[in-house]
Amino acid sequence: xxxxxxxxxxxxxxxxxxxxxxxxxxxxxxxxxxxxxxxxxxxxxxxxxxxxxxxxxxxxxxxxxxxxxxxxxxxxxxxxxxxxxxxxxxxxxxxxxxxxxxxxxxxxxxxxxxxxxxxxxxxxxxxxxxxxxxxxxxxxxxxxxxxxxxxxxxxxxxxxxxxxxxxxxxxxxxxxxxxxxxxxxxxxxxxxxxxxxxxxxxxxxxxxxxxxxxxxxxxxxxxxxxxxxxxxxxxxxxxxxxxxxxxxxxxxxxxxxxxxxxxxxxxxxxxxxxxxxxxxxxxxxxxxxxxxxxxxxxxxxxxxxxxxxxxxxxxxxxxxxxxxxxxxxxxxxxxxxxxxxxxxxxxxxxxxxxxxxxxxxxxxxxxxxxxxxxxxxxxxxxxxxxxxxxxxxxxxxxxxxxxxxxxxxxxxxxxxxxxxxxxxxxxxxxxxxxxxxxxxxxxxxxxxxxxxxxxxxxxxxxxxxxxxxxxxxxxxxxxxxxxxxxxxxxxxxxxxxxxxxxxxxxxxxxxxxxxxxxxxxxxxxxxxxxxxxxxxxxxxxxxxxxxxxxxxxxxxxxxxxxxxxxxxxxxxxxxxxxxxxxxxxxxxxxxxxxxxxxxxxxxxxxxxxxxxxxxxxxxxxxxxxxxxxxxxxxxxxxxxxxxxxxxxxxxxxxxxxxxxxxxxxxxxxxxxxxxxxxxxxxxxxxxxxxxxxxxxxxxxxxxxxxxxxxxxxxxxxxxxxxxxxxxxxxxxxxxxxxxxxxxxxxxxxxxxxxxxxxxxxxxxxxxxxxxxxxxxxxxxxxxxxxxxxxxxxxxxxxxxxxxxxxxxxxxxxxxxxxxxxxxxxxxxxxxxxxxxxxxxxxxxxxxxxxxxxxxxxxxxxxxxxxxxxxxxxxxxxxxxxxxxxxxxxxxxxxxxxxxxxxxxxxxxxxxxxxxxxxxxxxxxxxxxxxxxxxxxxxxxxx
Numbered sequence: 001x002x003x004x005x006x007x008x009x010x011x012x013x014x015x016x017x018x019x020x021x022x023x024x025x026x027x028x029x030x031x032x033x034x035x036x037x038x039x040x041x042x043x044x045x046x047x048x049x050x051x052x053x054x055x056x057x058x059x060x061x062x063x064x065x066x067x068x069x070x071x072x073x074x075x076x077x078x079x080x081x082x083x084x085x086x087x088x089x090x091x092x093x094x095x096x097x098x099x100x101x102x103x104x105x106x107x108x109x110x111x112x113x114x115x116x117x118x119x120x121x122x123x124x125x126x127x128x129x130x131x132x133x134x135x136x137x138x139x140x141x142x143x144x145x146x147x148x149x150x151x152x153x154x155x156x157x158x159x160x161x162x163x164x165x166x167x168x169x170x171x172x173x174x175x176x177x178x179x180x181x182x183x184x185x186x187x188x189x190x191x192x193x194x195x196x197x198x199x200x201x202x203x204x205x206x207x208x209x210x211x212x213x214x215x216x217x218x219x220x221x222x223x224x225x226x227x228x229x230x231x232x233x234x235x236x237x238x239x240x241x242x243x244x245x246x247x248x249x250x251x252x253x254x255x256x257x258x259x260x261x262x263x264x265x266x267x268x269x270x271x272x273x274x275x276x277x278x279x280x281x282x283x284x285x286x287x288x289x290x291x292x293x294x295x296x297x298x299x300x301x302x303x304x305x306x307x308x309x310x311x312x313x314x315x316x317x318x319x320x321x322x323x324x325x326x327x328x329x330x331x332x333x334x335x336x337x338x339x340x341x342x343x344x345x346x347x348x349x350x351x352x353x354x355x356x357x358x359x360x361x362x363x364x365x366x367x368x369x370x371x372x373x374x375x376x377x378x379x380x381x382x383x384x385x386x387x388x389x390x391x392x393x394x395x396x397x398x399x400x401x402x403x404x405x406x407x408x409x410x411x412x413x414x415x416x417x418x419x420x421x422x423x424x425x426x427x428x429x430x431x432x433x434x435x436x437x438x439x440x441x442x443x444x445x446x447x448x449x450x451x452x453x454x455x456x457x458x459x460x461x462x463x464x465x466x467x468x469x470x471x472x473x474x475x476x477x478x479x480x481x482x483x484x485x486x487x488x489x490x491x492x493x494x495x496x497x498x499x500x501x502x503x504x505x506x507x508x509x510x511x512x513x514x515x516x517x518x519x520x521x522x523x524x525x526x527x528x529x530x531x532x533x534x535x536x537x538x539x540x541x542x543x544x545x546x547x548x549x550x551x552x553x554x555x556x557x558x559x560x561x562x563x564x565x566x567x568x569x570x571x572x573x574x575x576x577x578x579x580x581x582x583x584x585x586x587x588x589x590x591x592x593x594x595x596x597x598x599x600x601x602x603x604x605x606x607x608x609x610x611x612x613x614x615x616x617x618x619x620x621x622x623x624x625x626x627x628x629x630x631x632x633x634x635x636x637x638x639x640x641x642x643x644x645x646x647x648x649x650x651x652x653x654x655x656x657x658x659x660x661x662x663x664x665x666x667x668x669x670x671x672x673x674x675x676x677x678x679x680x681x682x683x684x685x686x687x688x689x690x691x692x693x694x695x696x697x698x699x700x701x702x703x704x705x706x707x708x709x710x711x712x713x714x715x716x717x718x719x720x721x722x723x724x725x726x727x728x729x730x731x732x733x734x735x736x737x738x739x740x741x742x743x744x745x746x747x748x749x750x751x752x753x754x755x756x757x758x759x760x761x762x763x764x765x766x767x768x769x770x771x772x773x774x775x776x777x778x779x780x781x782x783x784x785x786x787x788x789x790x791x792x793x794x795x796x797x798x799x800x801x802x803x804x805x806x807x808x809x810x811x812x813x814x815x816x817x818x819x820x821x822x823x824x825x826x827x828x829x830x831x832x833x834x835x836x837x838x839x840x841x842x843x844x845x846x847x848x849x850x851x852x853x854x855x856x857x858x859x860x861x862x863x864x865x866x867x868x869x870x871x872x873x874x875x876x877x878x879x880x881x882x883x884x885x886x887x888x889x890x891x892x893x894x895x896x897x898x899x900x901x902x903x904x905x906x907x908x909x910x911x912x913x914x915x916x917x918x919x920x921x922x923x924x925x926x927x928x929x930x931x932x933x934x935x936x937x938x939x940x941x942x
Contacts (some may be wrong), residue, residue: 003265005653016707030066030091033059037075054870056081056095056103065118066091071125073099080105086428088117089141102126109135109164117141124148127146131160133181136467138167148178150818161188165196165217173197176355176380180204191216192240197223200355202333202380204228210236214275224350227251227331229268236270236716243278244271248345250328250335250379251299252287267301276303281319281344283370285378286310287327299325334381337365338416342383347372351737354382361385361462364415382695384464385415392456394467396551398509400478402444409456409468422457426472443475474509481506481530483548483558494567494823495688496535499528499544499560508550518542535563539612539688539825541863541941552554561865563941565823566612566686568812570740571605573617573759573768577668577680578619584680592624593672597634601664604682610689613826613938615784618668619653619679620644624904627674631658632829634665641829643872643936644904646676651753651772653784655683655910657870657937659826664734681768683784702744702887702894705729706806707797709748717802718749726761728792729808740812741787742912744794746780746900747773752800758771758783759791767923775801778881778900780805782910784812807896809912810868826938829872830861833923835935845877845929853889854934868914869921872935873899878907880928886913889920901930910937 034052035041041054049070053059056077057070065087081103087093101124103110109132113119117140125147127133133149136142149162150465162181165172169192179186181200186205189196189212203225205211214220216239227234227249234251239245251268268286271279271444286299300320307313310323329339335356343366353359360376368374377383381425396403407423423439424431427447432439442800448814453910459465473784484503486834489496498517515524517534520541524532529548536542547557577584577598590596602608620629628642643656670676706727708715715725729741745758755769771781785793795804833840833854833927841852860863875888892912901907913921923932 008903009747030064030068032068032070034060034070034072035059035075036072038072043379046522060095063093065093068094068096071095071097071101072587073097073101075101077103077699078106078924080108080110082112082114084114084116086116090116091144092118092141093769094118094122095125100124100126102128104128105113109133111135113137115139119143120145120426122146126335129162132162134163134165136165136169136172137168139172140170142171143175143318144174144177145173146173146177147181150178150180160424161185161213163187163282164190165193166190167192169193171195173199174201174356175351176200176353178202178355178907185210185213187212188221189214189217189220189241193914194219195219195221197221199223200351200353200380201225202355205230205234210234212236213238214241214244215239217241218243222246222249224248224345224354224378224380225250226330226381228333233270234268236910237275237279238270238272239274241272241275241279244275245279245349246281247349248376248378249284250330250341251284252328252330267306268299270301271303271924273303276317279855281313281323283322283344283349284320285324285326285328285341285344286797287325289641290424319787324764328379333379335377335379337363337383337386339383341378342366343375343377344369345359345376346370347374347376348887350376350424352733354765355380356464358382358384358463358735359461361460364417369805382462384462385413385417385460387414387419387458387460387464387466388412389456389458389466389468392454392470394454394470394473395491396473396509397471398474398476398507399551400507402442402445403473403475404440404442405473406438406440407454407456409458411437411458411466415460417461417570418662420459422459424455424457426452426454443473446475446477453599476507479505479507481494481508481510481548481554481556483546483556485544485546485558487544487560489562489823495539495564496533497536497562497564498531498533499546501530501546501548502530504529506548506549506550506554506598508552508554509511510548510550511554512549514547516545517549518544539564539566554648561863562826563823563863563865565825565941566688567614567823568684568686568740570684570784570812572684573766574604574680574682575598575679575768576604576616577678585634589622589675589677590668590670592627592670592675594675595666595667595669596678597667598680599665600660600682600685604612606682606685607687607689608664610687610911611664611685612688613657613659613686613824614666615655615657615683615685617642617653617681617683617768617770617783619651619681619769620646621651621677621679621772622846623648623650623674623676626715627671627676628906628908629671629676630657630669631679632667632669633659634661636661636666636667638667638669639829640831641872642671642874642908642933643829643893643906643910643935645874645876645908646674647905648674650774652779653755653769653772653781654872654908655784657686657910658824687825696894702885702896702898703808703810704805704896705743706804708805718751718803719795719797720801721754721799722795723798724765724794726794727806728791729787729806741785741793741808742812743783743785743793744807744809744811744896744898744909744911745770745783746806746897748778748805748900750800750802751775752798754797754802756802757796758785758806759794759796760786761788761794762790763794765794765796767854769798775800778902778906780897780900780909781914803896818908824870824938827861827936830936831933832856832859832861832871832936833932835931836933840934846923846925846932847929848925848927851924852932853920853922855920856936857915857939859919861936862919864919866915866919866939866941868912868940869911869936870908870912870938870940872908872937873923874906874908874935875899875901875930876933878903878905878928878930882925882930884926884930884932885924886911887922887924888916889922890912890916893922893924897926903928
């Protein structure tokens with residue numbers, strides 16, 4: 001279908017009271033010459049669809065009357081095209097495209113038509129150039145339609161018009177074109193050119209110059225154009241441009257430009273005196289800028305006289321009887337609801353379709369004031385029903401094939417007209433079109449793939465449409481509902497857990513996920529699986545239960561057990577108690593059987609609230625007799641357990657982890673019959689506070705990092721008095737240099753009594769001890785030490801000489817290093833093993849080279865799944881000097897010592913013992929026989 005250009009005689013005859021544009025007519029078909037950028041194109045080929053030409057120019061040079069040059073999609077020509085071959089009135093040469101094609105020349109006009117006639121350029125063909133994009137000279141009956149003309153990019157240096165008509169050119173029609181160029185002028189119609197028709201064009205001139213200038217060009221017609229010109233002189237009929245017509249146009253200069261040059265032409269529409277003969281203006285809508293020195297100061301200039309409004313123009317000249325001066329309320333080029341351009345044009349002069357190819361439609365919200373049908377709009381765009389999509393609901397959004405899917409569209413339809421809906425379900429099936437907003441479709445295979453879409457199009461009677469794109473359903477093979485639950489937490493927020501059900505699988509869409517966090521709070525109900533965060537308020541064992549339901553009503557449940565506990569915050573070491581000098585308590589020995597209450601919260605960096613337990617290095621000195629000390633929460637009865645065991649006059653240290661009472665105190669109780677001085681060095685605390693950068697424990701297995709008795713690269717031989725050695729511990733067994741190492745430090749074969757201090761590498765030594773020893777004694781203690789930035793810890797010996805052994809037990813890792821690790825649950829000291837009376841194991845001593853297996857997890861004291869237990873391990877009544885090794889049952893004996901003892905001595909040490917998968921630990925005795933006692937102080941769980 002081609003547009004027959006208007007004959008110049010017809011144009012001139014219709015420029016009076018009414019103007020009627022010819023309707024499209026069909027022409028005789030000729031040959032089709034195909035042009036493409038495909039790899040198999042050839043400019044010497046037959047120009048068929050299978051063997052296309054590469055060049056538009058070659059096709060143009062071959063074309064004969066009635067031929068069509070069919071340009072392939074996305075074609076881009078960087079060289080100019082010159083058309084010189086002609087068609088005939090009934091058989092023009094037509095250039096068209098199936099999609100988009102661009103001619104963008106770097107020099108010279110992109111398209112030149114010279115000395116030719118009967119040519120149609122039709123379709124989405126873009127002519128782009130920084131200068132003149134379209135040049136027509138000495139040519140007749142030329143139609144350029146449905147494309148765009150302009151500049152490929154913004155430029156302010158071009159001085160040539162975008163469209164230049166010159167010579168003895170006649171009957172050129174530019175219709176339904178978008179013309180926008182950063183140049184001096186947009187359309188220049190030169191002297192001698194006649195019968196030019198600009199209709200349904202959108203013309204924008206943001207810089208200096210005129211949108212349309214016709215000079216000595218009779219019969220120029222502008223009908224239903226929208227002209228945006230930020231400067232003055234938007235349309236100028238100059239010289240003897242007689243018999244011209246301007247109807248139904250919108251001329252808007254309300255947005256003042258920044259690049260307007262001074263000009264004497266200050267009107268939007270200017271008609272020189274020599275051009276007034278036979279020229280008619282009517283049904284135009286003008287809007288003048290009100291500010292700026294170079295902008296339009298009046299909408300009209302007729303025969304050299306300026307007129308400030310249509311009424312004064314009409315009174316003086318009889319022109320513009322139905323012109324309006326008002327804001328056209330444009331969105332781009334299109335009028336919006338309430339624009340005076342709507343339903344106010346001369347229908348007899350208007351093309352049947354607007355620039356977009358849409359029909360003229362009646363806006364029911366606007367009173368019709370136009371001629372004929374009364375509802376044609378002024379300008380290039382016919383206002384359509386401003387319908388918008390509210391939503392498109394898809395049910396189900398997932399399911400197994402064959403899957404029946406229903407899509408339901410919701411639109412806002414202000415005009416309340418009948419809407420046609422088209423549903424493209426994205427799987428290659430034929431789109432469904434009807435007047436119903438609902439459509440159903442069956443997907444028969446596991447398609448479409450991820451990323452495919454459903455496109456719903458709503459179309460109003462005028463042809464205007466809106467699209468809504470949504471994700472196509474997930475179509476899978478049939479499979480059952482399998483819920484998946486992963487519960488995690490961060491040491492920095494020890495009471496806050498995340499239950500993630502994102503891994504749940506089902507062929508159908510999961511429509512309901514109910515999560516019970518197991519603490520009595522209401523069940524959380526969400527529509528779809530995903531992560532869900534919950535804050536617990538109390539510690540303890542919890543079972544998180546998730547129940548999921550899918551689209552068909554099928555239900556499945558999964559659970560995960562967790563332990564809500566504390567995270568560890570190293571603090572110190574700092575001395576908080578010394579009864580010898582009155583630090584932290586009255587200066588006095590703790591009497592036999594007496595209890596010292598020590599406030600541990602709200603000082604020394606320990607928070608006032610949220611503390612569940614403190615970690616102390618507890619030292620007993622100068623006891624008056626053999627005995628023991630028990631640490632327990634303040635205000636509670638003394639349990640059957642011991643933390644420190646000593647003989648008369650002995651100084652002995654042991655690390656203790658003590659639950660803190662509600663009032664922030666702990667109790668230290670001396671055994672009957674032995675008074676004792678007590679010293680406590682704070683090592684850290686366990687907290688439930690979420691604003692504290694806590695750490696989580698990870699067992700590494702016992703790993704020896706230092707033994708001065710054997711050759712090693714750190715230190716050989718005993719440590720001298722006052723000497724500090726540096727020991728690297730940040731190996732593959734320690735996650736990072738910001739971790740805290742849990743070490744068992746042992747002194748052996750000391751020449752005199754003294755103490756060792758373990759502290760962070762690269763820092764000043766604190767005035768505390770980690771373990772105390774007598775001459776010739778082998779003694780060990782558990783120490784938690786921040787690892788230095790260089791990955792090391794320091795070990796200091798106070799007096800004499802001593803050999804030293806360091807075993808890595810585990811690490812505390814900060815939340816910034818990892819989200820993994822084990823929360824801690826402190827317990828009141830509880831005796832879980834005593835071979836003297838058969839507690840936890842058959843009664844009887846542990847023999848030489850023997851081991852006992854103790855069930856610790858899945859009991860009344862420790863839940864199943866515990867990863868490690870914190871135990872104060874004691875030997876008593878030993879027949880020979882030796883050591884115990886504690887480790888996870890079923891695993892290899894690490895070959896390191898946990899507790900060293902001498903004949904007949906009662907010796908204690910706090911230790912962290914990994915727990916096997918069946919909840920047991922092993923205790924191995926190296927030599928002789930001994931009784932073994934274990935007091936539980938807490939446990940770690942995932």
